[in-house]
Amino acid sequence: MSEAVAIIPARGGSKGVPRKNLRRVGGIPLVARAVDAARRCPSIDRVVVSTDDPDIAAVAAEWGAEIIVRPAELAGDSASSESALLHAMAVLEERGVDVGVIAFLQATSPFIDSEALDEAVLLVRSRRRDSVFSAVETYGFLWAKAAGDAAEAVNHDAEVRPRRQDRDPHYLETGAFYVMRAAGFRASGHRFFGSIGIAEVPERTAIEIDTPSELQVARAIAPLIDVPGPVLVDAVVTDFDGVHTDDSVTVGEDGTESVVVSRSDGMGVARLREAGVPVLILSTEVNPVVTARARKLQVDVVQGLTDKSEALREWAADRGIPLSRIAYLGNDVNDLACLELVGWPVSVPEAHPLVLAAARVVLNRPGGAGAVRDLAERVLSGRAAASVHPRIATQEAQ
Template identity: 65%
Template sequence: MSVVAIIPARGGSKGVPRKNVRRVGGVPLIARAVHAARAAALIDLVAVSTDDAEIAAVARAAGAVIVDRPADLSGDTAGSESAVLHALDALEAAGEHIETIVFVQATSPFIDPTDLDEAVRMLRVDGYDSVFAAFETYGFLWRRTVDGHAAAINHDATHRPRRQDRDPHYLETGAFYAFDAAGFRRARHRFFGRTGIVVVPERTAIEIDDADQLAVASAIAPLVSPAEAIGVDAVVTDFDGVHTDDSAIIDADGGESVRVSRSDGMGVALLRSAGIPLLILSTEVHSIVRARAEKLRVPVLHGIDDKAAALRAWAAEHGVDLARTAYLGNDVNDLPAMELVGWPVAVADARPEVRAAARVVLDRPGGAGAVRELADRVLAARR
């Protein structure tokens, strides 16, 4: 293995507790980093250095090998370089031959695999010793002096040229670095020798160090992350607001009816024909839920207050891998169940909290073809 991605991910985090397993776009940060590195064509192996069992389990499930990080390299004062050096030693002791290291940060959720490939190419072809990710900025930077006055850093404050008349500066994103392994051993630092810049889009450059940045990343994930094929082995849905438009018609006697989509019914039929296990999981206790489930020939659990517990029990009983399960929801009572699955999905008109927690936000609203859209995307991933 000549090119190895190393992702340090310790369990402790002060700014955002359990940061490396927090989800952005429905995917844990550590899993997003592993997926990006594994998708890069020029990276041969992806390793995660961690002291935390949960991080290790999530990273291993995403396809990484795990390097156990010792306690003396896991504290708040431990530098990332020390973790990378330890992982390099451990991998080489296990028999790996490493020429190039791509150091990836799990706190940057929007890494493009092609940018990682460009970093390796710049080392291998262009002759750089180390490279890093940065984006162009034309911002006027200032600092505050000891007496509190403002002082210009990268410009002359008395001259304000137009953007097109200025040379850009480059702001380091912290997303990834790449370097020659032997040179890194000698320098014991990520910057050495001839250093180059991999220019990345500014929209992908967010780095999560606090709760506000995590919220921003979750909000923009559907816009920044490319659409994914929904590769799952089971589908679970809520009922109200998913199979329906979340409204009801009440007659004078208190009778209740809802509106459903025939196209959703066809989507369910197609999933059944493909042999994909299905479940409707609903808090609602009305008989209309069971009637619709019987019509669709789908098992139903309704009158459920704890959807997460019910989902776990159903998955265990039927041998369903929740990491390979999609859950389609629309409201806050769906969030605990969405946290359990590998593919939390939201209808287009879901609550903002639900859209933020989703790995995929559908184009269709509840009761208007959302279930069919999910079915089509699940079946497309199998072709």
């Protein structure tokens, strides 16, 4: 039986936003978000990423995509998406895959609607449509600049201003996905052919990232769109100040520092240890308070760091834990490098705005008042869910 294959072209070069396909929205690389959206679609049998970049390939493979190496001549600025799709189809056929339906996903659309994608695939697979694209309904009055920059009405009569309820809508492509019969696409060489259908998607998901400002907007709205799932990791790494504490310190007359920590956090760490989840505390400063707390919690600690991310890399490598399977909990700008490094960047709710923007998960409890326990409970719940439903163990795990 022929397969419905999702193909995600993701080249390494990008002028507007350098390394765009690896930039994170909601704490997840854009190419990974596209892979995840395709894997969540029940009617898609195989997910493929076509790329010329080894870093993109590594991330896509971690998230469960099959990789097709795209030749340099098909990865330049002038290369079309259609050329990448045709190349991917040829490679798949060489691998013995019978491609019946193609779902062309663009990683630059971070909020791909998996339900709408599924409906589009079913429309094409049932032959009710030959090609289907994602779009949002619009009642906007469109204008174009004519000769001499004079405004000219495009989709309406400028002298007639009917009410919204008295007008028929138009549909604006979102660029998120295009679903096509493989044979028809191969024959036409274009994504639109035959009977064309529209897959309506929510307007809030319709952002497409081509500029730094659009990336900022996507990061800002991600917490409003993304649905939190289980935290699936093999290790937890945390900052200390502002995470295990409320970021305040009491200084005695002799210069001795003291902080307040939460017993609830201690119980959370203890439960992680019992479950076999390693915990590491990373701290920029050398402080006996941190040493004492780590000893009490019976966890690893590394202090006096100029580069926390390098220490994190070394610790993960020594333990054989992939960075994609680590949750890092931070609160301030010196945590950003670590947050960008791991699969699960996590933030306390009162964190610096840049940390909040980088987080995949923002906890409910503040630093020093149960934040670590909050994360521990999510990790333990994720492990419990994965043990009952094995598919969850690979879904969103990176």
